[in-house]
Amino acid sequence: MAKPVVDRAGLLPLLAEVFRSHGYEGATLALISQATGLGKGSLYHFFPGGKAQMAADVLAEIDGWFEVHIFAPLRESDDPARAVAAMVGAVDSYFRSGHRMCLVGVIALGASRDTFAAQVQDYFKRWNDALALALRRSGLSASAARRRSTDALITIQGALVLARASGDSRMFGQAMAEMTTRLLAKPD
Template sequence: MKTRPSVTKPSTDRAALLPLLGEVFRAHGYEGASLALISEATGLGKGSLYHFFPGGKRQMAAEVLAEIDGWFETNIFAPLRAPDDPRAAIAAMLTGVDAYFRSGARVCLVGVLALGHARDEFAAPVNDYFARWQDALAAALRRSGLNAASARRRAEDAVLSIQGALVLARARDDAKVFGRALAELQTRLLAG
């Protein structure tokens, strides 16, 4: 990867930046993630950061959010909507979620933003993320035999339980809370 007076210029390193930014936002929250911390985490000076993200911190958080949303869309939501075995898709969701959140050691940035000071700033994408999660899961549950109302209630309960488990795991500093919640969820989701 080179600069090459002209032509191409992939600047793909920009994409590699987002996961780093995500961890800073997760660890310190939106307001706690100062440009100094971000600069330290990425090894880039403020000048470079503003070169990549002219919109500053807001743009950084927005793009991180979009990347997370995209990951869940392809890895979690889409499989739930696919017309395959719905029970297998639900099981895959649970293992995927467990991996993504590092078995409870990693917090949900979307939830952090929802509770934080900047919630109004990101209200729309935050709402959309959870709405699509619930809808996708409800679709799978419906295909597995539940009626529409039960599927919606059970999907909401699942999404909420995952968020709560992450909060409690962090609060109690005990990641195992998350694993227990996922196990409980599995039996609850796959029950008749």
Template sequence: MPKDTYIPCLLQLFRHYGYDGATLARISEATGLGKASLYHHFPGGKDEMVQAVMDYLDAWLAEHVLPSLQGDDSALEKLQRMCDRLSELYEAGRQPCITATLLLGSARDLFHDRVQARYSAWIRAVAQVLVDAGLDLTTAQQRGEDMVITIQGSLIVAQGLDNPEIFQRSLKQLPQQLCQNLGT
């Protein structure tokens, strides 16, 4: 099978165990591939596996989240669509964020630039929606950062309390918070 077949499984493993906890033994068991087959598909080992997962997530973001911020709809409608897509990605708060797990432990330095680029692009896209709706650039940028803080924080708390409704509530409130004082 092509290596793309294993990306969803790898995503789950790295989401739940992080880079250090997703051992080759766990990966082998979850994918059904022996270590030799894993290295056949991913000669660069776990680093290449994580890169493949991040490529998948970057493509998902580019295909589902960023386009939701386009169009002639109001800023509020665009941001609500974005939150709907994020709810899909995180299974309504039942799945942790791989980005958070990768920034912990030994993998932080390996993937920091990639994570930083993803967050920066997302913040810029949200800030642009808010600027287009009449907000000044500095405030729009800060609200974009607040968006990431709200999403990541609510995911962590939802996981910690085993209560996905926390994430769902945050996503429901987020578009209104971002559009505060815009009149949308």
């Protein structure tokens, strides 16, 4: 059992970056091979399902990361304000203050959206549910919590799109700050 440079788990982040910056269609096996330093033989050894499995596994890993670092804390925290602040911090750090794209969003907009629709939908639903739960615990009504929670997810995705499109990542931080204010404002 050799672990020359990377094992299967260490492969996923590399794949993720390729998909992030080229999209599912744009991420050719040649590109993936180059980014990982692995030939097709190795790639198909680790991912017998080919490109689709690579993307699915990457999405699953991302989902797992968010579950541990964002969803679960939101659900379990007994201090909603702190949980929200922690989420914003984690999000800003994960997306490198707007320089990094959201792979789930990229996939959702790409041509391959149907293939991964279930995973994408689940990701956003669990995030929305977890955040809404935290907001409810902070005293908001169910509907207000849901409204603010959805607004937050919209802001995050939109800020990533606009930051990328405008080539100006500063607006991401600004948007995160305003979003936090809105999330933690008194019930209206």
